Amino acid sequence: MAGIAKRYGAVAANVEASLEVGRGEIHAICGENGAGKSTLMKILSGGARPDAGTVVVNGRDVTGWGTAEAIAAGVGMVHQHFQLVPTLTVAENLVLGREPTARGRLVLAPALAEIAALCERTGLVIDPVRRVGDLTVGEAQRVEILKALFRGARTLILDEPTAVLSPPEVTDLWRVLRRLRDDGGTIVLITHKLDEVLAAASRVTVMRAGRTVGRLATAGATPADIARAMVGRDVALAARDAGADALATAPPRLVVRDLAVADAAGRRVVDGVSLTVRPGEIVGIAGVEGNGQTELVEAIAGLARVRGGQVTFDGADVTAWPVARRTAAGLAHIPEDRHARGLVLDWSVADNLVLGQQHRFTRAGRLDVRGIAAHAAAQVAAFDIRPGDTSLPARALSGGNQQKVVVARELGGGRDVRVLLAAQPTRGVDVGAIEAIHARLRAARDAGAAVLLVSADLGELLALSTRVLVMYAGRLVHEVEGRVATPEGLGPHMTGAAA
């Protein structure tokens, strides 16, 4: 693949991206979230068409092909979100789309034999008559891999395959992948975990901001080499400002004790997390995404059901409080997903600027429309939200300005913010807005708020945090003073390599 470009609306997912993978190789593609890894693989597997560039597979120009052609050519994708039908059996899932039939009637017997042979050959053992919905996540992933192989895939693309696996399952997966490689298969592995790159791949392609920025052999490379290529942001590190520690002796404002949160499947995604944040302090949480950060923030905000443990604000146990009561007690929350959580996209900027605070803008049981309009005008000016028309739907704004609306609502308008949860506050936001948002976070800190910052951007974390905690597999595994933290030092903890 060479010179690949792909835009989604205003977002350039790939610019001048390239990839070269040899036959019989396990090749890793590595990069931060939003670096364009998944888009590049979608193009390779026929799920998307590139705007520019060429794709060549086995010497044939296949630029712009579709899923069916990719499957026919032996390129199979193992999706991060399993593309399986939970109510069907393993065998039914495998044959779906190319069912063996006799006059329209399903004939599964030969397929079952074929599946058994495939399981045998690859070491992916699974009972083909079990319902997929009853399988564990690890087993479901085996089915997902088997599905691609059953369709004759010789080149297998795996998108973040370990995100959902336990350590023994990961070891198992590497074993299977090596076996496939030894059989002459080609594996492309998308990941942002450095230890995996070193454990599984022979070569690695590093991507950043949609571009391919490096290609190196793993033999002889250290995690630090790859991390440097991945992050490559010296600018942010220079702006480091851990803030005054005048308040370091104040009693903690936000205390989380032994917090446990379970997901829908009952797995503990937050497992015994304890932390404290003092007024005037920014505590950063580093970690590879999907290690429980989202659920931790949602639990503190009152949006996720807590399995165990306690959350207190200024000594008051808020664990059972509804969201509105926490907001009234001084909680501000910049949510990770501004489209789903942070904004009602079809609403005007003005209406969005009071979401969660509608009761503050209620006079004698009615909404204070003028107050809302005046508030909106003031916030738009104070936070430089553009365009400045507060009657526009939030949908019409750019990502950066949408995020400014969220930040303005949570931090502006003279609110007494005591606890601030900021999750990925600058994701998908342009550089100018990043500066402004960082300034606001610092201002909230200086005004005495206890700030918990979760970010996949290490540069941002290191620039802002008084202390940095590392979260891995639902637990806090490392703590370090912000002023002495480095990406190289955090990397092994983030990837579980130091555990």
Place this chain on the structure above:
Amino acid sequence: MSRPPGPRWAEALLPPLVALAIALVVGDLLILTFGQSPRIVWGVLLEGTWGNAYGMGQVLYKATTLTCTGLAVAVALRAGLFNIAAESQLAAGGFGAAMAGLALPAGAPAILAVPFCLGAAMTAGAIVGAVPGGLKAKAGANEVIVTICLNFLVLALLNWAVAEHLHVPDSLHTATIRAGGLPRLADVHAAFRGSAANATVLVAVAAIVATWWGLFRTPGGYALRAVGLSPAAAEYGGVSLGRTWFRALVWSGALAGLGGVNYVLGYKRYYEEGFGFGAGFLGIAVALVGRNHPVGVGIAALLFATLSQGGLAVNALVPKQMMDVLQAVVILAVVASVPEVRRLVAQAVPRRP
């Protein structure tokens, strides 16, 4: 991906206008199958509805009920819920009003009796609305199926109560209420003689204003609309989804119940089995064409009432069921064109920087 904003009036008004144009064409074709001239039939329709006081009165009467059921459906839809039980809530409201009117002593002063009966109608409708609301909030039961089932349950129950206990011999209606009746338009102006229009039309106008106010000027309405557009964001904003669903369906039921007053207090002064004539189901169409806006609902109610009354006016030329067909065509055209129009408008307007 984010959708660029179109001119909002275009997105709101194009689907109903397109639908009306399609309905006119389909209507022309139907008229032609009966060998009639579309121009003459449409002329008769207009003459029989807006051309004289009686016709106008009938349109107003029908629009009154449709406004209430349309508002009921619209309020639920604003919260992201389908209320298909407006039909039975309408009946329950009428029943409640009749029971209240029968319970009062003859000659009770209107200033007390009328609010009492209105309150009874709204309460009865609200109770029917509380069932799907409660089941949705507590058990996550799909409100579409529950409200469909509820229609049959409630109507069967009311029919039983009237048939077994409350009916006047040899009829399917209750005795005439003793108090709480509302004046007919004919009492005010003789030209309306014979038409069913009555003071409930003022109640409907008040319901439009109150619903607009409630939706757009109260924190509860703000929360309700947030839940309808983005449940995750509403939850984030401290709004309880279950409680909002419950309130929305109770409010919706009360509005539909209010519609029952039109027949019971305003027109016949008794409750009669099947008086709703599908006005509850048509409320879905009214809400849809009115784009879930209270004022739009009022306009759409007048439109559908005109079609319905116009069907009677032209029945000698073409069957009045033509209007049922056209109503269905309007609904289908609106519901099918909303996503399409949204897409086209989005394409036509360049994205803002």
Place this chain on the structure above:
Amino acid sequence: MSDLLFQWLRIAAPYLCAAAGGVLSERAGIIALTLEGYLLAGAFGAALGALATDGPWLGVAAGIGAATAVAALHAAATLRFRADQVVTGVALNLLVDGATTFVLRRVYDSSANSPRVEGFGSGGDLGSPVGWLALLALPALWWLLARTRFGLRVRAVGEAPEAATTAGISVARVRWLAVLGSGALAGLGGAFLALDQHKFSTGMTAGRGFIALAAVIFGRWDPLRTAGACLLFAAAETLQIRLQGTAAIPSQFTEMIPYALTIVALATLAGRAAAPAALGKAES
């Protein structure tokens, strides 16, 4: 005794056909609110077809054709134009109700009844051979869903349309076929009704489509359980007819049974968990 049995099955026949259509459509992810309209269109088509050709089987074919045409409208609106399934369903029921009466007036100048339809004559204990087909509808559908390629694809698109797409299946195509099949099955039920009653009368389905939908939900979208629910609901109706005049239970209360049971099923966890995951969701 066998009298009672056949009365029961004749009442059950339209439910069984319509519910088969309901299971097929909903398992593919399309809400089957239109069963009422399909039944009515089927009855109307059958009556007119049989009267026009003097052949009951051609009537049955016409009934199936009419209901399938309505289903095609449903599929076009919801699949091509991505219209809301619930609103489309309500509108189509209204459309069939109005259109059948309109055409009845055009053809027979009556707004209530068609002329007498001879149908299958005496037709045996089940009224007509169509009755036997009705009894087979749900078991056949079970076989279709469990044992054929099309059935597997229906189950896949109703449960995880994206997964089906990545497996190279055209979700829209499978749904189109399922909705058309749903119309055809329900149309067969409507044809039975018209030929059994020897006429078409306006609104003659009287909520049977909704009872069938209730049976689908009460039967947890499983063909055989749904057949059981249809037979149960039909049994309640048969008893009510038999008990008429004895005043044991007012008929209004027996009428409530299917709906009350369905609400109870929905309010308990079991009822919800069984619904096809993609039911009612617009394709993105």
